[in-house]
Amino acid sequence: MKTVPFQWARPVAILAALTLAASCGLPQVGPNKRQIYAGSVQKEGDAFIVSVNDRVTRATAVVPALGFSESFRSAGRLTSDVIRPGDVLGLTVWENVDDGLLAAETTNATVLEEVQVDSAGFIFVPYAGRLRASGNTPDQLRRTITKKLEDQTPDPQVQVRRLAGDGATVSLTGAVGGQGVYAIERPTRSLATMLARAGGVAIEPENAQITVIRGAQKGTIWFQDLYKHPELDIALRGGDKILVEEDSRSFTALGATSAQARVPFESQDLSALEAIAQVGGLISTASDPTGVFVLRNEPAEIANQVLGRDDLIGAQRLVYVLNLTKPNGLFVARDFVIRDSDTLYVTEAPYAQWTKTISLLATPLGPIASIESLAGGS
Numbered sequence: 001m002k003t004v005p006f007q008w009a010r011p012v013a014i015l016a017a018l019t020l021a022a023s024c025g026l027p028q029v030g031p032n033k034r035q036i037y038a039g040s041v042q043k044e045g046d047a048f049i050v051s052v053n054d055r056v057t058r059a060t061a062v063v064p065a066l067g068f069s070e071s072f073r074s075a076g077r078l079t080s081d082v083i084r085p086g087d088v089l090g091l092t093v094w095e096n097v098d099d100g101l102l103a104a105e106t107t108n109a110t111v112l113e114e115v116q117v118d119s120a121g122f123i124f125v126p127y128a129g130r131l132r133a134s135g136n137t138p139d140q141l142r143r144t145i146t147k148k149l150e151d152q153t154p155d156p157q158v159q160v161r162r163l164a165g166d167g168a169t170v171s172l173t174g175a176v177g178g179q180g181v182y183a184i185e186r187p188t189r190s191l192a193t194m195l196a197r198a199g200g201v202a203i204e205p206e207n208a209q210i211t212v213i214r215g216a217q218k219g220t221i222w223f224q225d226l227y228k229h230p231e232l233d234i235a236l237r238g239g240d241k242i243l244v245e246e247d248s249r250s251f252t253a254l255g256a257t258s259a260q261a262r263v264p265f266e267s268q269d270l271s272a273l274e275a276i277a278q279v280g281g282l283i284s285t286a287s288d289p290t291g292v293f294v295l296r297n298e299p300a301e302i303a304n305q306v307l308g309r310d311d312l313i314g315a316q317r318l319v320y321v322l323n324l325t326k327p328n329g330l331f332v333a334r335d336f337v338i339r340d341s342d343t344l345y346v347t348e349a350p351y352a353q354w355t356k357t358i359s360l361l362a363t364p365l366g367p368i369a370s371i372e373s374l375a376g377g378s
Helices: 009-024 033-037 054-059 070-074 138-149 191-197 272-278 300-307 329-335 350-362 365-377
Strands: 047-051 088-094 109-116 122-125 129-132 157-163 169-174 180-183 208-214 217-222 241-246 250-255 261-264 287-298 316-322 343-348
Touching: 033 287, 047 300, 054 300, 054 329, 070 217, 088 138, 109 122, 129 138, 138 157, 169 191, 191 208, 191 241, 272 287, 272 329, 272 343, 287 300, 300 316, 316 329
Parallel strands: 047 316, 169 241, 250 343
Antiparallel strands: 088 109, 088 157, 122 129, 169 180, 208 217, 208 241, 250 261, 287 316, 287 343
């Protein structure tokens, strides 16, 4: 007896595949646009969905404000000739007699090398006693020593030299050519020259930040701004701590992009368009250019301005929507600023979901087709 062909096999397989897709859902990289919009406050969610336009880009264009305070910028440069505690001095005393107070028998000059200024700012000179050196220039100290000695030896001639000492030093750490403690000398009295003395920055200048700590005060600037704005080349003070480090800001890229990762900033200002390019751009076969989302916890003052309200208190969850297919969509994306800890999410295109559906429907047809061929041949 001839077997009846399984004409019902294909419809049953298609029905089963559709039932499976409806019950289990298709695999996806994350929520689609409909699911994101379902989380808006208009639908009992806790996030505000905002379409980005020129007004929104202006309200959210906030970048980190880095700079030095007025106390840093107004401080005058140290005079390298001023003696400070810890400095090392060299003294030479000539006496106008053969048998002087300080000189040996064969010479009328006495050389005192490496006389260190103590923590209180004093030095000791034989026959002159304990003298205050700190706060004086070498010439002022010379006159003081001369006055002390001239009552004991006729017409003394004194020379005072400020040798390299540790009276006024700064420490440089982080991404510099040579970390260490450096003395503030005549050529290195400002921030830029001291950085050059340490070998410059050892990272990309675009991402380098410089922090100066002076007592309880602290200031941070971009390395490039040090040369763009001369007033930021501040005068250094003894005890300053200078730290050079890379920009720590980052954003997270998820969804239908070429890369899903935590991505560090590559410049001081980063736009949404640059962020997309930084992760490899959109995927032509999977990304939806109408569904580019930026998720952010926005401060209340900015959230109120964006939403045209004045009653919001505390940080608010905002989801910014970018549509790259609009006539000015690329311009808006170019002007929209990405900030630290933002999440950039790109939804899948409907075409990608349709492709998955076709693939799911095609999977069970192989075995069914084999059954039909066997049935037809019997």
